[in-house]
Amino acid sequence: MGSTVIAIPDREDVAPKEKKKFRDFFLPIISFVREVDSKYDLRKLIHSIKVGVALVSVSLLYLLDPLYKQVGENAMWAIMTVVVIFEFYAGATLSKGLNRGIGTILGGGLGCLAAAFAQDVGGIGNSIVVGISVFISGAAATYIRLVPRIKKRYEYGAMIFILTFNLVVVSGLRAEEVMQLARERLTTIVMGFLICIFISLLVFPVWAGDELHDSLTSKFENLARSIEGCLEEYFKVDTEKKNRPGFSFSSCKSVLHSKAKDESLANFARWEPWHGKFRLSYPWKKYLKIGEVLRDMAANVLSVKGCLQSPRQSLQNLRASIKEPCEIVGSSLAWALRELGESIKKMNKCETAALIMPKLKSIRHELNLIITPSALAGGEKSTDALELASFVFSLMEMIDKVEELTKEVEELGGLAGFHVNSK
Numbered sequence: 001m002g003s004t005v006i007a008i009p010d011r012e013d014v015a016p017k018e019k020k021k022f023r024d025f026f027l028p029i030i031s032f033v034r035e036v037d038s039k040y041d042l043r044k045l046i047h048s049i050k051v052g053v054a055l056v057s058v059s060l061l062y063l064l065d066p067l068y069k070q071v072g073e074n075a076m077w078a079i080m081t082v083v084v085i086f087e088f089y090a091g092a093t094l095s096k097g098l099n100r101g102i103g104t105i106l107g108g109g110l111g112c113l114a115a116a117f118a119q120d121v122g123g124i125g126n127s128i129v130v131g132i133s134v135f136i137s138g139a140a141a142t143y144i145r146l147v148p149r150i151k152k153r154y155e156y157g158a159m160i161f162i163l164t165f166n167l168v169v170v171s172g173l174r175a176e177e178v179m180q181l182a183r184e185r186l187t188t189i190v191m192g193f194l195i196c197i198f199i200s201l202l203v204f205p206v207w208a209g210d211e212l213h214d215s216l217t218s219k220f221e222n223l224a225r226s227i228e229g230c231l232e233e234y235f236k237v238d239t240e241k242k243n244r245p246g247f248s249f250s251s252c253k254s255v256l257h258s259k260a261k262d263e264s265l266a267n268f269a270r271w272e273p274w275h276g277k278f279r280l281s282y283p284w285k286k287y288l289k290i291g292e293v294l295r296d297m298a299a300n301v302l303s304v305k306g307c308l309q310s311p312r313q314s315l316q317n318l319r320a321s322i323k324e325p326c327e328i329v330g331s332s333l334a335w336a337l338r339e340l341g342e343s344i345k346k347m348n349k350c351e352t353a354a355l356i357m358p359k360l361k362s363i364r365h366e367l368n369l370i371i372t373p374s375a376l377a378g379g380e381k382s383t384d385a386l387e388l389a390s391f392v393f394s395l396m397e398m399i400d401k402v403e404e405l406t407k408e409v410e411e412l413g414g415l416a417g418f419h420v421n422s423k
Contacts, residue, residue: 047088054082074188080160081192086200089208091268093200096156097193098271103160104189108182110137111168118169130169137165152267155261192410201273208268209278213344215262216287219294220341222251224334226301227398231330233365234304234391235323255298256276263292277347283415290344290408297401304394321387329363329395336402340409349410349418356406360399367396389409 061067061075085096110322114137118129144150145158168182226249266284274280336356343350350356412418 010087021392043204043206043315045379046198047206050199050203051082051086054086054195054199057199058082058192061191071184071351073096074184076188077185078188078192078195081189082196083326085193086196088206089211089265089268090200090205091208091270091272093196095153095268095271097196099154099157100160100189101193102154103157104186105165107161107164108168108186111165114165114169114178133169134166146405152263153270158170159236167332174335197246205275207272207275207278208265209272209282209284210276212262212265212284212287214279215258215265216291216294217341217345219255219258219291220337220344222255222340223294223297223301226298227330227337228334230304231327235320249302252412253297256295256302258291259295279417283412286408286412287417290405290412293401293404293408297398297405300353300394300397300401304391322392325366326392326395329367329399332359332363333395333398333402338408340402340405343409343418344412347416347418349413349420350406351420357403360403360406364396364399367392 058078058081061071061078071078081097081100085093087093087096114130114133118126118133121129140156141162145155148156171181174371229248266288269278269282269284272278314327336359339350339352339356342348
């Protein structure tokens with residue numbers, strides 16, 4: 001009679017398999033926790049919790065009988081206020097809250113006056129007065145909110161004014177206690193606004209000013225790395241280009257496409273109170289000006305991208321002849337950008353500003369020597385010399401932009417009160 005032999009694995013063989021299953025099970029969870037633990041995602045999580053706390057706080061107007069007896073169904077307006085005005089940045093919350101408050105007060109006040117006047121007229125004249133007042137207020141407020149300067153900061157307030165005015169005037173056709181209704185709604189709106197402001201400004205606030213400041217300083221470093229990488233790619237020999245991946249312009253493109261975000265952050269920062277390093281009436285407009293110059297410079301860097309494509313041997317030899325002076329220019333530009341960015345980051349007056357301008361003039365002189373006819377005579381084709389001249393002219397435009405940046409940063413230091421770095 002045959003016997004069957006069953007192999008019993010050793011504990012040493014089972015343990016690795018169990019560890020592998022355990023690791024495979026928890027690896028996605030660990031990866032997710034690490035992703036959530038990043039700075040921006042953690043701030044989003046905190047913001048979500050803050051919104052939840054604000055909603056629970058205003059819901060007490062419904063849930064607690066003593067409070068509900070005081071405000072009644074108007075508690076709905078407090079909840080609506082929290083949902084509408086609570087934003088990620090503290091400045092955005094304050095902006096929408098004040099806009100809503102101003103729009104509600106103006107719309108409610110003028111609406112009450114119009115409704116009272118219409119009721120005094122009485123009869124068919126009542127409806128005529130209401131119709132005319134609705135038309136005039138709606139048309140005037142809509143025209144005003146389309147003015148660019150008003151649209152940037154007060155568009156939401158104009159919209160709330162139109163809404164509140166129409167609600168009050170139209171309800172005045174049938175409601176005798178318009179003033180009391182407006183007062184009760186305004187009270188609950190103020191409750192919601194105060195809860196939002198308290199939580200947004202005092203509980204882990206996210207300042208748009210800090211975000212704009214950090215964003216601007218990072219642009220200097222991104223452009224400095226882009227210039228260094230671009231020059232390194234330009235002077236690679238053909239074999240190196242095949243063996244190594246090409247330079248990525250992603251950081252440079254992020255600078256180029258940052259205008260909308262910068263303007264939005266600057267608008268929110270103007271509403272924020274004094275916090276940290278940033279006082280009231282801080283020169284945020286100068287940040288936008290510097291950002292505009294940085295975007296122009298990013299466009300100059302991207303314009304060099306077409307010069308990196310040509311693999312002709314004659315052009316490679318011509319590039320090698322100007323490699324050393326161009327690398328000196330590139331390192332000088334990167335150094336100047338980092339010095340200026342560090343000055344803004346630490347809010348110190350740039351001690352090397354006096355050295356940057358003479359150095360830029362010196363490297364401009366070196367570039368002028370490169371593009372002389374005698375220096376370009378090594379090209380076998382006129383297109384080679386033209387392509388090389390185009391590259392050098394792009395470097396000269398970058399020098400002009402760095403000179404402009406130096407002046408703007410010095411002006412920012414004077415306006416913002418940058419202090420002298422004491423060693």
